[in-house]
């Protein structure tokens with residue numbers, strides 16, 4: 001996988017989250033620009049993307065097994081996604097479709113850390129692990 005493509009994906013994820021926050025703010029808070037709260041969330045998301053341990057192999061945030069947002073931000077981000085998610089296809093079709101396609105990719109194993117298997121595959125025989 002050429003690195004250039006992945007870098008573009010991360011850049012696009014940044015645009016996607018920014019567009020979603022902007023949409024949410026416009027519909028709930030103010031007509032122009034981001035209110036202080038949403039600007040804070042956007043900055044937080046931006047910083048989290050900078051420090052994503054997956055780097056360029058990043059899955060979409062919805063799928064990501066790491067919950068990297070600080071709890072209050074996470075709650076807000078969830079609300080933003082819930083509102084903007086279904087509307088993205090109408091207002092930002094290119095970003096939305098690209099994002100949906102990214103969502104088809106398997107979540108890569110996190111470098112240097114074990115990722116727990118999906119719940120459905122988790123058979124933990126009693127006493128086999130402590």
Ligand SMILES: [Zn+2]
Nearest residue numbers: 025029035038
């Ligand atoms: Zn706002």
